[in-house]
Amino acid sequence: MIKIYEKNSYENHLATKVMASKKEEGKNLIQLQESIFFPEEGGQYADSGIIIYGNKELKLLDGQIKKGEIWYSVEEEIPEGSDVICRLDWPIRYSRMQQHSGEHILTGVIHNRYGYDNIGFHLSDDSAVTLVMNGDLTREEVLDMERVANDVIYRNLPIVDSYPSKEELEHINYRSKKEIEGQVRLITVGYGDDVVDICACCAPHVAHTGEIGLIKVVSVAAYKGGTQIGILCGKRALDYIRNEHEMIDKLARSFSTSIDKIPDSVESMREEIASLRETTFNLIDEKMKRIISELKEGKNACLFIDEDASPAIMKNCYNAMCEKYEGKVAVFAGKDGKGYRYYAGSRSEDSRLTGNILKEKLGAKGGGNEEMVQGRVDAAKSDIEKLFE
Numbered sequence: 001m002i003k004i005y006e007k008n009s010y011e012n013h014l015a016t017k018v019m020a021s022k023k024e025e026g027k028n029l030i031q032l033q034e035s036i037f038f039p040e041e042g043g044q045y046a047d048s049g050i051i052i053y054g055n056k057e058l059k060l061l062d063g064q065i066k067k068g069e070i071w072y073s074v075e076e077e078i079p080e081g082s083d084v085i086c087r088l089d090w091p092i093r094y095s096r097m098q099q100h101s102g103e104h105i106l107t108g109v110i111h112n113r114y115g116y117d118n119i120g121f122h123l124s125d126d127s128a129v130t131l132v133m134n135g136d137l138t139r140e141e142v143l144d145m146e147r148v149a150n151d152v153i154y155r156n157l158p159i160v161d162s163y164p165s166k167e168e169l170e171h172i173n174y175r176s177k178k179e180i181e182g183q184v185r186l187i188t189v190g191y192g193d194d195v196v197d198i199c200a201c202c203a204p205h206v207a208h209t210g211e212i213g214l215i216k217v218v219s220v221a222a223y224k225g226g227t228q229i230g231i232l233c234g235k236r237a238l239d240y241i242r243n244e245h246e247m248i249d250k251l252a253r254s255f256s257t258s259i260d261k262i263p264d265s266v267e268s269m270r271e272e273i274a275s276l277r278e279t280t281f282n283l284i285d286e287k288m289k290r291i292i293s294e295l296k297e298g299k300n301a302c303l304f305i306d307e308d309a310s311p312a313i314m315k316n317c318y319n320a321m322c323e324k325y326e327g328k329v330a331v332f333a334g335k336d337g338k339g340y341r342y343y344a345g346s347r348s349e350d351s352r353l354t355g356n357i358l359k360e361k362l363g364a365k366g367g368g369n370e371e372m373v374q375g376r377v378d379a380a381k382s383d384i385e386k387l388f389e
């Protein structure tokens, strides 16, 4: 089969012949004399499109390489020898060409600077395109490479394919993921003294780097001793940035400020929240201490406070209770039916004794040390109160 998509990635219409046809596992499979449809290979999905047979427009469902042969899966059976017209789903293909060429450029500039290789490439249509570089890179380093890669776009360098002989290949310094048997296809970005990257590749590419428009790094993460980088190119990169800009703009409007003043607004809001938290804490703390001072005298006692009380408030109440009562004390925050969080113990004996009583009598769960125990209990307030009479 003649792979038109290798020599001319822009061909999106083609009249050709069905060379073989078979049914396998419920699929209608065909082979074509020549094809504009790229099959799934090297981390990139098969092209989508339409095959016109007679007066039928049949959907191309898949393209897979089996034992070196390319079989296309079509909606309906098309007999061997039929004349067909192939029509490529061009917007998706062109976007994939932009993503793939962009990946070559970014990987190429990282390879040139750091010597790392891309050992895991996946061209997804609905999430970021991912590459895995086999070396450590910080976010800053990757963003610096993003800048270099975009410079390659603005220089609008040619991207060309070539099919060198084995002897010629020995003198070419190119990137390759695996040993390739048979004819090697090289994709070269740039020319003359300005060659940015040469890589063995089977996929369709754009003709000039300018067509990629933009490369945007959207994620950087450590991955199995290397670095996984998520990128978007072309219109997908623009859409991503537009979405982010919309979010930032919305944020600025909610602060009634301009975009550049958002960090200041967030910082002053943070300070205000911290100060309000402190004031609220002090008010609640004072109120709880007053309540505790007004509780009736005795040996043991327990206190029920607001179910949303923070652990810090609960601990302060527990300490205040310990100062007032020498026996077993506890502080509960919760509700009948929903259960209670508790801090409990005693100043005159090991606090774990109080914890054990809560566990044995009410099935409480929790733990702690000599000073204090804490946990949860699902019991009624009236039953809890009986333990501290």
Ligand SMILES: [Zn+2]
Binding pocket: 042, 100, 104, 199, 200, 201, 202, 203
């Ligand atoms: Zn490639």
